[in-house]
Every structure is written in C-alpha cells, then in structure tokens.
Amino acid sequence: MTDLAVETDALTVRFGGLTAVDGVDLRVATGHRRAIIGPNGAGKTTLFNLIAGQVRPTSGTVKLHGRDVTGLPVQARTRAGVARTFQITNLFDELTVTDNVRLAVAGADPKVRRTFWRPLHRFPHIEARVDDLLEQWDLAAVRDERPIALSYGQQRILEIVLATAGQQRVLLLDEPTAGVSKSEAENLVDTIDALPRDLTIILVEHDMDVAFRIADEITVMVNGEELVTGPPDTIRGDERVVEAYLGRDESDAA
Amino acid sequence: MSAVNADARNRLLLRVALLAVGIALVAAPYVVSSFQIGVLSRIAVFALFGLAFNIVFGAGGMPSLGHAAFFGLGGYIIGIGTVRLDAGIITVFVLALVLGAVLGAIVGVLTLRSHGVYVLLLTLAVAQALWGLAFQQVRWTRGDNGIAGIERSLIVPGDATLVTFYWAVLAVVAIFGALVWWFQRSPAGVAIVAHRESASRLAALGYRVSAYRIGAFTVSGAVAAIAGVLYASLNRFVGPENLAWTMSAEVMLFAIVGGAAFFAGPIVGAAAIVTLEVWVSGFTDRWLAVLGLTYILTMLFMPQGILGLVDDRRRAWRARRDGREAAATSANASDALTGSGGMS
Numbered sequence: 360m361t362d363l364a365v366e367t368d369a370l371t372v373r374f375g376g377l378t379a380v381d382g383v384d385l386r387v388a389t390g391h392r393r394a395i396i397g398p399n400g401a402g403k404t405t406l407f408n409l410i411a412g413q414v415r416p417t418s419g420t421v422k423l424h425g426r427d428v429t430g431l432p433v434q435a436r437t438r439a440g441v442a443r444t445f446q447i448t449n450l451f452d453e454l455t456v457t458d459n460v461r462l463a464v465a466g467a468d469p470k471v472r473r474t475f476w477r478p479l480h481r482f483p484h485i486e487a488r489v490d491d492l493l494e495q496w497d498l499a500a501v502r503d504e505r506p507i508a509l510s511y512g513q514q515r516i517l518e519i520v521l522a523t524a525g526q527q528r529v530l531l532l533d534e535p536t537a538g539v540s541k542s543e544a545e546n547l548v549d550t551i552d553a554l555p556r557d558l559t560i561i562l563v564e565h566d567m568d569v570a571f572r573i574a575d576e577i578t579v580m581v582n583g584e585e586l587v588t589g590p591p592d593t594i595r596g597d598e599r600v601v602e603a604y605l606g607r608d609e610s611d612a613a
Numbered sequence: 614m615s616a617v618n619a620d621a622r623n624r625l626l627l628r629v630a631l632l633a634v635g636i637a638l639v640a641a642p643y644v645v646s647s648f649q650i651g652v653l654s655r656i657a658v659f660a661l662f663g664l665a666f667n668i669v670f671g672a673g674g675m676p677s678l679g680h681a682a683f684f685g686l687g688g689y690i691i692g693i694g695t696v697r698l699d700a701g702i703i704t705v706f707v708l709a710l711v712l713g714a715v716l717g718a719i720v721g722v723l724t725l726r727s728h729g730v731y732v733l734l735l736t737l738a739v740a741q742a743l744w745g746l747a748f749q750q751v752r753w754t755r756g757d758n759g760i761a762g763i764e765r766s767l768i769v770p771g772d773a774t775l776v777t778f779y780w781a782v783l784a785v786v787a788i789f790g791a792l793v794w795w796f797q798r799s800p801a802g803v804a805i806v807a808h809r810e811s812a813s814r815l816a817a818l819g820y821r822v823s824a825y826r827i828g829a830f831t832v833s834g835a836v837a838a839i840a841g842v843l844y845a846s847l848n849r850f851v852g853p854e855n856l857a858w859t860m861s862a863e864v865m866l867f868a869i870v871g872g873a874a875f876f877a878g879p880i881v882g883a884a885a886i887v888t889l890e891v892w893v894s895g896f897t898d899r900w901l902a903v904l905g906l907t908y909i910l911t912m913l914f915m916p917q918g919i920l921g922l923v924d925d926r927r928r929a930w931r932a933r934r935d936g937r938e939a940a941a942t943s944a945n946a947s948d949a950l951t952g953s954g955g956m957s
Contacts, residue, residue: 411817433816443817451810453874454803462807465800466818475801475828482800525819 364389364559370419379405381583392560394574402583403563411443412436442527444518450506457502467525512543532562642776656887658843661786663867663879665836671873673829674809679736682743683834685856687841692760692851702767709838717834721827744856759852805829872918
C-alpha cells in the first residue's frame with residue numbers, strides 16, 4: 360500500500376540490556392491522526408526518535424510514504440517530509456520569533472539554506488511565507504520577541520509552526536500539551552485539530568482527553584511493544600489497556 | 614508604529630555613529646602621535662582577529678583555544694612567502710585565505726563530535742602542534758629566531774610610512790570586517806547561531822548541522838589568517854609566539870571582555886585590552902598576570918562584557934523612559950532626542 364505515510368517493520372532498538380522499542384509494526388495511513396499512549400517508559404518518545412531519525416534502530420525499518428529512510432540522518436528525513444516537535448520545548452532561544460520561523464522556512468529551500476553572503480531577511484519569497492505564518496498563527500504581535508517572552512502555550516504553537524513551515528507531510532507531536540495551562544491546552548488542541556486534513560499526525564500524549572479528541576486511531580504501547588491499536592471507542596473499553604494503566608497486581612490486591 | 618519609527622531612528626543613529634567613528638579613525642594620524650598610530654594599528658588587527666574568532670566562539674558557541682593556529686599561519690605565509698620566496702602580496706592574501714580556510718575546515722571536522730571543554734582541548738592541541746612545527750622546522754621557519762624583515766610596504770600602494778600602513782590596515786580590516794558582518798546575517802550565519810541554541814532543532818528543520826559547524830571554522834580560519842598576515846607585517850616579524858596558546862587566550866579575552874554576544878564585542882574588547890596593555894606596561898612587565906586579573910574581574914562584574922553592560926543600562930533607561938512617557942502622554946515633545954547609540 361503506497362498511501363501509508365509512516366510504516367515501521369519489526370522496529371527494534373536496544374540500549375545496552377534495555378529493549379526500548381521491541382518489534383513495532385506501526386502503519387499510519389496518509390492523512391490519518393494517530394495517538395500513541397502508554398505508561399511512562401513504554402517507548403513512545405523513542406519510537407518518535409526512530410521515525411524522525413534522532414535514534415537509529417538495532418533492527419527493523421522505517422518507511423516514509425513507501426520510501427525506506429532507515430539509514431537517513433535527521434535532516435534528510437525532514438527533507439523527506441517528516442517534521443516533529445519535542446517533548447521539552449526546543450526553540451532557538453536567543454533568536455527572535457521571526458528568525459526562528461525564517462530559519463524553518465529557509466530550511467526547506469536548499470538554495471537559501473546554503474547562502475552565506477546575503478542577509479536572511481532579504482529573501483522576498485521567504486519573508487512572504489514568514490509573514491503569512493506569523494499572521495496565521497497569531498504570532499505577529501510578538502515577532503520581535505525572544506521565545507522566552509512568550510507564554511508556554513505560545514511556545515508550543517511556535518514549535519508546531521517551525522515543524523510545519525517547510526510544508527512537511529507528516530507531523531510528529533511529542534506531548535504537545537505537557538506543562539501547558541488548562542486554558543492554553545484547550546486552545547492548543549483546537550489549533551492541532553484545525554491543522555490541514557492532508558497532514559498526517561502522530562502524537563504522543565499523556566492527557567487521555569486530548570488523545571481521544573484529536574486521534575482517529577490510538578495505539579497503546581507497553582514495555583516497548585505495541586499492545587493494541589484501534590479507534591478511540593474500542594480502546595476506551597479495552598481491558599488490556601485499563602490493566603496496563605492501572606496495573607493488575609494492584610487491582611488484585613485491592 | 615512608534616516601534617518602527619524608533620527602529621528606523623536607531624538604525625540611522627547607528628549609521629551616523631559608525632560614519633563618525635570611521636572618519637575619526639581615518640583622520641586620527643592628523644591628531645595623535647605616531648606611537649598612538651602604532652597602537653591603533655594593533656587594535657585594528659586584533660579587532661579583525663577577534664571578529665574572526667567570534668564566529669566560532671560567540672556565534673557558534675564553540676570555545677576554541679586554538680585560534681593562534683590560523684593567526685600564526687597567516688604570519689608565516691607572509692613571512693616565508695615574501696622574505697624567503699619572493700611572493701607578491703596578492704599571492705600572500707590568496708594563500709592566507711585558502712590555507713586558513715583549509716586549516717579551519719580540518720579543525721571543524723576534528724571537533725565535530727566534541728562540545729565545550731573538549732573543543733577547547735582539541736583546538737589547543739592543533740595549535741600546539743603547529744607551534745611545535747614552527748619551532749622545529751628551522752629550515753623553513755628559522756625556528757625560535759623567527760623570520761624578521763617582513764616589508765610593510767607590501768601592503769601599501771605607494772610610499773610606506775607608519776601612517777599609510779595604518780590606513781592600509783584599516784582598509785583591509787574594514788573590508789574583511791564587513792564580510793564577516795554579512796556572513797553572520799546570512800542564512801548560514803544565523804544557522805550557526807541557531808546550532809548553538811539547539812542543534813537537534815536545527816537538524817529537524819532540514820539543516821545538516823555538521824556542515825554549518827565546519828563552515829563556521831572555515832570562514833573564521835580564513836579571516837583569522839588575514840589578520841595574522843597584517844600582524845606579521847605590522848611587527849615586521851613572525852615567530853613561534855604568533856602561534857602560542859597565549860595568543861589564543863588573548864583573542865578569547867577580546868571577545869569576552871567586549872561581549873561575545875555582540876558583533877562589535879571583539880572590537881571593543883581588543884581596544885580595551887590593547888589600551889590596558891599599553892598603559893600597564895608603564896608599571897610592570899607581568900602582562901599575563903594583568904590579563905588573568907582582567908579575566909577574573911570581567912567574569913565577576915560584567916560576565917556579558919562591556920557591551921553587555923551598556924546594553925543592560927540602555928534597556929533600563931529605556932524602560933524608565935517608557936514609564937515616563939506613559940505617565941505623560943500629553944507631552945508630544947518627549948519624542949525628540951530620545952535615541953541611543955544602538956549597538957548590536
């Protein structure tokens with residue numbers, strides 16, 4: 360099937376004696392929204408790192424839109440269409456919001472990216488897109504600020520802007536609402552929900568409400584393995600999932 | 614609206630200030646003594662060296678303690694090239710740029726997997742190796758004795774006097790300083806700063822981070838070698854001391870004392886430290902001790918350097934002014950004469 364945006368085959372990575380991700384076969388169709396949930400240490404973020412290229416697998420393969428990218432470094436995978444945000448906000452703190460976005464837009468244009476004699480702000484087509492993005496995401500008013508001056512929710516939004524500025528087709532969101540205030544989280548979820556439908560989204564999320572609201576399908580991971588995948592309603596009622604979260608021993612003892 | 618106006622006004626003020634400084638520097642020989650012209654030449658050369666160094670250090674966040682390698686390389690290129698081989702000055706400049714860039718690229722590759730203090734140690738090792746080479750390859754470098762008799766006239770079109778040499782140095786420093794300025798504002802230059810802030814984010818945006826690290830060292834090495842050419846012709850001499858680690862430490866101090874976060878930081882730092890050196894030499898010849906003390910005091914009392922201190926004051930002053938303006942909105946005249954010498 361070529362309409363799979365992300366496909367992993369028996370994806371496994373071991374760190375010393377620890378098998379962080381164990382034979383995961385993830386298949387996400389183009390335009391779908393998949394949430395990956397599971398207890399701490401289940402291997403969710405490591406799975407992201409494997410897909411985006413920050414970590415290389417011990418065995419198994421990663422395919423993006425049918426193309427094997429297992430051996431490619433991070434920047435090559437970005438160019439192949441996968442973008443990501445990080446669990447802990449990861450922005451260029453000493454650059455202005457505008458420069459953050461400029462770099463993101465320029466990153467998708469090899470000619471601009473490699474220029475070393477002409478100022479970054481003197482590329483009209485980059486500027487036009489930067490202005491559009493700042494306008495579209497309500498960041499125009501803070502364009503000259505450093506990210507640190509933004510609210511945490513705005514910083515998370517800026518991360519999404521950076522990730523999608525290059526018009527990537529797969530977006531990996533690592534706990535987008537973690538640490539964000541309740542009202543900002545609400546806004547953030549709306550924002551994610553309003554992203555274009557042709558964008559494939561995979562998100563790791565601890566907040567069940569968020570995961571169930573955004574995702575078409577949910578994958579539950581436990582101990583590095585895929586426990587079950589299915590639509591939100593099925594997952595909600597699945598005994599194994601409840602067990603994974605609450606723990607069998609404890610409920611037996613009670 | 615008013616923010617835009619203030620921006621435009623600051624830019625204009627900056628340009629006027631730059632022009633004034635430029636004119637003052639060019640006109641200096643008509644005002645100051647020939648000794649002071651020598652000092653100014655030294656400051657100009659070290660300012661360029663500092664600007665080159667700060668591409669790696671301030672912008673790239675990579676603490677090199679080996680920049681004397683590039684600086685000394687430039688010195689030996691003009692020394693060996695013109696005294697021993699009879700090469701022309703154009704050849705010297707081209708060779709300095711090319712070999713400085715090549716050595717920079719090599720150092721960039723060597724330090725690719727290192728961070729912080731390991732970058733410092735690796736770059737130090739490279740510079741010390743070059744120092745050893747210069748010391749031992751007596752046939753080429755005359756070892757400890759160094760190469761004397763480098764002609765200042767090479768760089769000056771027409772008569773070489775102290776003053777025309779100073780102008781020539783000023784011109785070369787201005788040209789390469791401007792090139793560094795342009796480079797630092799380019800996509801590659803901004804990406805180098807971004808790599809310092811977050812390499813993982815930069816890679817995830819599609820940038821090959823290693824290329825930008827190597828690029829920073831390459832450009833830095835080329836420009837530092839040019840500064841080294843100027844330094845050797847200023848002294849009419851090049852020796853192993855041009856490659857010594859103390860030279861690397863001194864250029865790091867230019868950046869730190871002036872303010873590594875600012876483009877003009879190394880220029881201000883070079884001016885401050887050379888001035889201090891001239892002044893202190895009247896009392897003591899323990900210059901290294903004074904330099905060490907300067908470093909300690911800077912770290913204690915102005916960790917962001919002189920320009921950092923100026924910037925803080927300016928911000929505080931501006932905040933106070935904004936407060937006043939908000940209090941007295943009726944006073945239209947408050948807008949006049951409220952610019953500041955914007956340095957960045």
